[in-house]
Each structure stands twice: as C-alpha cells, then as structure tokens.
Amino acid sequence: MSGISAIGGNMGTVQQIMQMRAELIDRSALLRELHSTRPDSVPGIVGSPGAMQPAGTSFAATLESAMDGVNATQVKSNRITEAYERGEVTDIAAVMLARQESGVAFEATLQVRNKLLNAYQEIMRMGV
Structure with missing residues (x-):
C-alpha cells in the first residue's frame, strides 16, 4: 500500500x-x-520569445527553425560545459540546466523524427 x-x-x-x-x-x-x-535565450526554443512562427510559414521552414534551435541549445550547452571545465564558470546549476535543456531538446527532436517516420511509413502502406 x-x-x-x-x-x-x-x-x-x-x-x-x-x-x-x-x-x-x-x-x-x-x-x-x-x-x-536570461539575456542569452535562443529563438526557436519552446518558451523563448522568438518561438512563435507566422501562420504562412512552410513545414520545411518550421522544421529547419526547430532544428536550428536544438543545435543552438546544444552549442550553448557545450560552450558552458567547457567553460566550467576550464574553471571560468562556477555556477554548477547553470551548467546542469543547460545540459538538461540540451538533452530534452534532443529527445524531443528524436520523438518528432520517429513520429514523422511512422507517418511516412503509414502513407507508403496506403493503397492507391
């Protein structure tokens, strides 16, 4: 119990x-x-001010924007981790937060990729 x-x-x-x-x-x-x-918030990441896309944006542009946002998050995470390893940054909470953001963004990207692949496979199995 x-x-x-x-x-x-x-x-x-x-x-x-x-x-x-x-x-x-x-x-x-x-x-x-x-x-x-935070002054270094990255556009295209959920929760950041630049995350909203105009209504007429194509799927490819939206996907590219999201991928750029994930890449920027990973670059920022790597940069702050390297700075911590060199002793330039002493705030371990900021380092861990950046790493977690990077990990979550990457996992979300993988989930979206898996859903897109499943949808593509479903479409290919449809009879004409």
Whole structure:
C-alpha cells in the first residue's frame, strides 16, 4: 500500500505532500523568472520569445527553425560545459540546466523524427 490512505487517513503524509507541492511551485516560479531574465535565450526554443512562427510559414521552414534551435541549445550547452571545465564558470546549476535543456531538446527532436517516420511509413502502406 502507498503512504497515502483514504480520506481521514494519515494527515502527516498529506501535510508532507502539500509541503512538497508548495516547494515545487516555488521552484517552478523561480525557474520561470530565471528563464525570462536570461539575456542569452535562443529563438526557436519552446518558451523563448522568438518561438512563435507566422501562420504562412512552410513545414520545411518550421522544421529547419526547430532544428536550428536544438543545435543552438546544444552549442550553448557545450560552450558552458567547457567553460566550467576550464574553471571560468562556477555556477554548477547553470551548467546542469543547460545540459538538461540540451538533452530534452534532443529527445524531443528524436520523438518528432520517429513520429514523422511512422507517418511516412503509414502513407507508403496506403493503397492507391
């Protein structure tokens, strides 16, 4: 059984969960604030100001823009990691955040690629 019981159960567990929830909300607000005040935000990445595309943009241009954004995220991650290794950057949180952003962007790109391949294969299997 889990640590959370039915209504009227262990109130200490519920209070702990509520406390963890409040901490997560605080951290989320702090991360949003840090992300919005970064001078080096990259256009084309989800959440950055330049992420919105005009309505008439072609699929190829949108895909290219997304790939450029992922590439820029990986380049930034590599640059800040190398700076940390040289001792120029001492904020390990910034380094880890950049690496996580890069990893998430790459994983999302792989998922989109897999979906596109599946859609292409489905189209090729269709009878004419």
